[in-house]
Amino acid sequence: MNGSALDWLRSFVSGCLQYVAAGGERSVTAPCESGVPQGSVLGPLLFSLYVAPVSNIAVAHHVSIYQYADDIQTYIAIQPQCPHSLSQLINAD
Numbered sequence: 001m002n003g004s005a006l007d008w009l010r011s012f013v014s015g016c017l018q019y020v021a022a023g024g025e026r027s028v029t030a031p032c033e034s035g036v037p038q039g040s041v042l043g044p045l046l047f048s049l050y051v052a053p054v055s056n057i058a059v060a061h062h063v064s065i066y067q068y069a070d071d072i073q074t075y076i077a078i079q080p081q082c083p084h085s086l087s088q089l090i091n092a093d
Contacts, residue, residue, distance in 0.1 A: 012042065044069075 016032040036043045047070065054072060058065045066073045 012036075012040075013046075 013036060016037060017029045018032040019029045020027040036046050055065060058074060063074050063076055
C-alpha cells in the first residue's frame with residue numbers, strides 16, 4: 001500500500017488520545033501509541049487482520065482454537081482411551 005491510501009490509513013490509526021473514566025473520575029489524557037478508535041467502521045476489519053496469525057501459531061503448537069469476534073478459546077483434545085496422551089502433551093517440544 002502506498003500513496004494517499006497509506007496516508008489515509010496512517011492518519012486513521014495515529015494521533016489518538018486515551019483516558020480512563022470510572023466512578024465519575026477521569027485520568028489524564030495520554031497519547032495512544034497503537035489501536036483503532038472504538039466504534040469505528042474499520043475497527044472489526046483491522047482487529048481481524050491483527051489476530052489472524054493466532055490460528056497459525058496455534059496449529060504450529062498442536063493447539064485447537066475457537067475464535068469469534070474478539071474472543072479466542074484455546075484447547076487441547078485428549079483421548080480418554082489413551083492414558084499417555086496427557087504426559088505426551090506435557091513433555092512435547
